[in-house]
Amino acid sequence: MRRIEIALLVMTFVAAGCATTEVTPQPTPDLKRQLRQKNIILSEVNEEQVRKWLKEDPSYQAIAQNCLQLFKGKKLIDGERPDPLEVIMGRYREEIGGEYSRWIPPRMCNDLNALEAAILKAWKERHPDIPATRFEEIVEAVAG
Numbered sequence: 001m002r003r004i005e006i007a008l009l010v011m012t013f014v015a016a017g018c019a020t021t022e023v024t025p026q027p028t029p030d031l032k033r034q035l036r037q038k039n040i041i042l043s044e045v046n047e048e049q050v051r052k053w054l055k056e057d058p059s060y061q062a063i064a065q066n067c068l069q070l071f072k073g074k075k076l077i078d079g080e081r082p083d084p085l086e087v088i089m090g091r092y093r094e095e096i097g098g099e100y101s102r103w104i105p106p107r108m109c110n111d112l113n114a115l116e117a118a119i120l121k122a123w124k125e126r127h128p129d130i131p132a133t134r135f136e137e138i139v140e141a142v143a144g
Contacts, residue, residue, distance in 0.1 A: 031064055035085060037142075039076035040067060043086045050086050062109035063089050067119070070112055074139040076123065078130065083122050091118035 031054060032042060042050040053060040064085060076083060090100040095114040098104055116135040123138045132138045 031068075034068055035064060036082070037075065038067065038071040039079045039082040040088065041082045041084050043084050045084075045086075050084075054085075057103075058106040059104055059109050060085075060089060062106045063092060063115070066110065066112060066115055070115060070119070071139070073141060075142050076119075077138055077140050078127060081126050083119065083126055087122045087125070088115075088119055091121045094118070095121075 032051070035042070041047075042054070050060070054064060067085070067088065092109070092115055093102060093104055094100055095118045096104070096108060096111060120132065120135050120138060124132060127138075130138075
């Protein structure tokens with residue numbers, strides 16, 4: 001009897017439009033290492049909090065995965081001053097019309113042009129001594 005009640009509840013839930021088929025990215029165990037290879041760190045201030053967001057927040061997961069996609073075969077120049085993912089995320093939110101620290105749903109985290117612009121802004125804040133106006137100016141190819 002209990003299984004029938006659960007099945008009816010699930011059917012009602014789906015019929016009401018409460019379920020979604022949107023697939024959200026899942027964090028990979030070595031995401032921090034992969035980002036670091038691209039000269040992106042999690043945070044300069046609170047790495048533990050950003051690690052938690054990466055584990056629990058599909059939006060952070062999507063931005064991190066999209067960074068890896070954007071940097072396929074490339075990395076940010078100047079590995080001595082890596083860019084924090086939390087700053088890239090804040091700049092991305094601004095690029096798509098949101099507020100720096102306001103949460104956004106994962107479905108809004110797939111604009112690679114906005115992500116490029118956000119990375120460029122974050123990079124320019126940390127590297128005012130190296131002029132750059134385009135994303136291509138702040139990346140370099142990685143060997144292998």
